[in-house]
Amino acid sequence: MLDAIYIHIPFCVKKCDxxxxxxxxxxxxxxxKYVxxxxxxxELYPKYNYNTVYFGGGTPSLLEPSDVKRILSKLNINENAEVTLEANPKTVDYEKLKGFKEAGINRLSMGIQSFNEKFLKKLxxxxxxxxxxxxxxxxxxxxxxxxxxxxMFSLPEQTLDEVREDLEKMVSLNPEHxxxxSLIWEPDTKFFEKLEKGEYKETDNDLEASMYEMIIDYSTKMGYEHYEISNFCKKGKEAQHNSKYWRNEEYVGIGIGASGYIDGIRYKNKMKFTDYYDSILIGKKPVLEVEEVNEEMKEEYRHILGLRLLQEGIIPSSTEKYLEIYKELEKDGFIEKKLGRYILTxxxxxxxxDVFEKLI
Ligand SMILES: C[S@@+](CC[C@H](N)C(=O)[O-])C[C@H]1O[C@@H](n2cnc3c(N)ncnc32)[C@H](O)[C@@H]1O
Ligand code: SF4
Incomplete structure (x- = not known):
């Protein structure tokens, strides 16, 4: 049952490096105009009943609460739905946040990245x-x-202690989630340019693994559940919307560049404003590309997304291809069976x- 919608808000005050x-x-x-x-x-999609709504970006908190309200009023949202908005600290004050709450947002995802001035500047x-x-x-x-x-962690020249300090500071704030x-060096970013020029260098693999290990150990000791590779939460506070992605469930994607998955078809929207607006003006969905997900691909997605959920994992497939792969992964100590499901060790x-590569 499709009950999730992602809305992309492609605006930022300034691009981070x-x-x-x-x-x-x-x-x-x-x-x-974009709203x-x-x-x-x-309006180009059927009127689904939503249990999760997610405003992602970019910086959705750049919108006015009245605009968020206009969007939410257009949707059929079930009682107790999770309605998340991504926020950048620089774009919010009390009035605005109160406005978002009154508009129907009940979960905030805030981009902190670091509590260390040196790294905030670098980023x-x-x-x-x-x-x-x-x-x-x-x-x-x-x-x-x-x-x-x-x-974020594994930043240029970041030490294990600096990651620990950031983590301890964050946990002391007591967020639900x-x-x-870990930093991804994306091409076409200032960071990548500096990497190529030799001004920055990648964190050593062993150090990065120690950072991740420390993060897992400290967070779980402090009462957080490590429920997804990069996500931690207090009991019952898993991100419901994102969990649907990891369970390979379908969702509507709205806005430029947004992805969606409906009726067995994954799609990606147009990436340029003019193309996006032109399609909508003639009443056409602004879709750039589609991928029909056949059974084999569905299984691949199910495996590589589902194994990210560390407690839940996946129901094993009974096809020969996967039985072979499971056997090998189990033998090498990468996955284990728990209550009839496979989870990562x-x-x-x-x-x-490496595990995901073996599954595709
Ligand atoms: C859309 S942003 C969050 C909201 C808001 N735009 C902000 O940055 O405050 C999503 C998150 O992706 C993460 N992110 C973005 N680029 C990344 C990269 N290259 N490597 C690792 N994490 C990245 C950051 O932690 C960021 O908070
Ligand atoms: S991290 Fe957030 S604020 Fe920075 S450029 Fe990316 S989307 Fe915008």
């Missing part, structure tokens, strides 16, 4: 460590009782990409 997400600078008028088209695009973030923390407390005051924080991502968690 490591990020290649689809986002642009914008004026208030451009953002208004007008989001409303029109929603090209606009907020200070204090502003990051303040934004979190302001969100609490505005009534949010479900907050996720994003942190957090995501912690600790070794498998650290070498997850």
């Amino acid at each position: 490591y990020c290649d997400f689809l986002s642009f600078k914008s004026t208030k008028e451009e953002r208004k 007008d088209f989001i409303l029109k695009e929603i 090209g973030r606009l907020h200070s460590s204090h502003e990051g923390e303040e934004a979190y407390f302001t969100a609490r005051k505005a009534g949010f009782n479900n907050i996720s924080l994003d942190l 957090f995501s912690i991502y 600790r070794k498998g968690i650290f070498l997850a990409n």
Whole structure:
């Protein structure tokens, strides 16, 4: 049953030096216009009943609460649905956060990245460590009782102690959920340029593994459940929307560059505003490319997404191809059976990409 919708908001105040997400600078008028088209695009899809709504970006918190309300009013949202908005600390104050809450947002995902001024600067973030923390407390005051924080690690020249300090600071804030991502060196970013010029260098593999190990050990000791490779939560506070991706469930994707998965077809929307607007103006879904997911591909997706869920894992397939692969992965200590399902072992968690490669 399709009950999830992702809405892409492709605007940022300024591009961070490591990020290649689809986002642009914008004026208030451009953002208004974009929301007008989001409303029109929603009309091109059947009226599903949603249990999860996710505003991702870019920086959705750049929108006005009234615009978020316009979008949410267009959707059939079930009672108790999870309605998340990604927020950048620099773009929110009490009034705005209260406005988002009143508009129907009940979960915030805040991009903190680090509490260390040196790294915030390096990353090209606009907020200070204090502003990051303040934004979190302001969100609490505005009534949010479900907050996720994003942190990054394995940053250029970052030490194990510096990662520990960031993690301890974040955990001391007591968020319901957090995501912690090891830096990906994306081509076409300032970071990548500096890597190529030799100004930055990649973190040594062993050090990165020690960082990840420390993150897992400390977070679980402090009462967080490590439920997905990069995600931790308090009991019952898993990200419901993202969990649907990992369970390979279908969802609607709205906005430029957004992906969706409906009726066995994965699609990606147009990436340029003009193309996106032109399609919608003639009443056509602004889809750039589609991929029909046959049974074999569905199994591949199910495996590589499902194994990311560390407690839940996957129901084993009975096809010969997979039985062979499981046997080998089990023998090498990458996966294990738990209550009739396969999950990654600790070794498998650290070498997850190698495991996924074997499954495709
Ligand atoms: C859309 S942003 C979150 C909201 C908001 N735009 C912000 O940055 O505050 C999604 C998250 O992806 C992560 N991210 C982006 N680029 C990354 C990269 N190159 N490597 C690892 N994590 C990255 C960051 O942690 C970021 O918070
Ligand atoms: S990390 Fe967030 S704020 Fe920075 S460029 Fe990417 S989407 Fe925008």
